Amino acid sequence: MTDTAYDPQNVFARILRGEIPSHRVYEDAETLAFMDAMPQGPGHTLVIPKAPARGLLDADPASLAALTAGVQTVARAVKAAFAADGLTVFQFNEAAGGQTVFHLHVHIVPRFDGVPLTPHTGRMADPAVLAEQAERIRAVLGAAG
Numbered sequence: 001m002t003d004t005a006y007d008p009q010n011v012f013a014r015i016l017r018g019e020i021p022s023h024r025v026y027e028d029a030e031t032l033a034f035m036d037a038m039p040q041g042p043g044h045t046l047v048i049p050k051a052p053a054r055g056l057l058d059a060d061p062a063s064l065a066a067l068t069a070g071v072q073t074v075a076r077a078v079k080a081a082f083a084a085d086g087l088t089v090f091q092f093n094e095a096a097g098g099q100t101v102f103h104l105h106v107h108i109v110p111r112f113d114g115v116p117l118t119p120h121t122g123r124m125a126d127p128a129v130l131a132e133q134a135e136r137i138r139a140v141l142g143a144a145g
Contacts, residue, residue: 004094006054012103016050023127023134026077026141030063031070035130036107040117043082043110043133047071053104055093067106074137075108077144081136084110088117 007013014020016032025045026033036044049067053059059067071089079087088109092099109117 004054004058006052006058007102008052010103011101012046012048012105013052016048023130025134025137026070026074028066028070030066033070033074035125035134037124037130038120038122039109039125039130040107040120041109041111041115043078043084043108043137045074045078045108045137046105047074047108048103048105054102055099055104056091057093059104067104071106071108073141077137077140078108078110081133081140082110085113086111 011020015022015034022037023035024032025035026047030050031047032050033045033047036046047067047070049059049063051060051063053063056064075087075089078084088111089106090109091104091106111117
């Protein structure tokens with residue numbers, strides 16, 4: 001049987017606490033968004049709830065609603081920042097569903113006509129590239145605010 005308890009030492013919980021650096025793009029009272037360190041395309045961003053939840057099925061409904069609002073805000077900014085033709089938004093639950101970090105999170109990836117997603121290789125992206133991409137998204141969010 002797989003352990004399905006929330007682990008407060010997961011990497012995203014540690015990012016929330018500032019124990020691990022990240023390229024943050026958005027934060028409100030309920031959510032945090034930051035660049036995916038192993039992106040599947042330029043601008044690949046993650047949005048997480050601040051409340052502990054392993055996945056979609058154990059999340060508090062109010063936290064889930066706030067997460068959805070945060071995803072929409074960030075997705076609009078990501079699409080504009082990268083002049084994307086569209087977006088792929090995805091979320092995994094448990095190892096069998098493809099989840100590798102067991103803190104609820106939603107992926108936002110800008111998409112361009114005719115350009116496939118890069119396979120998930122597990123390689124870390126250049127931090128300077130992630131910093132530049134994060135700044136592009138923050139600039140759009142700042143202009144919208």
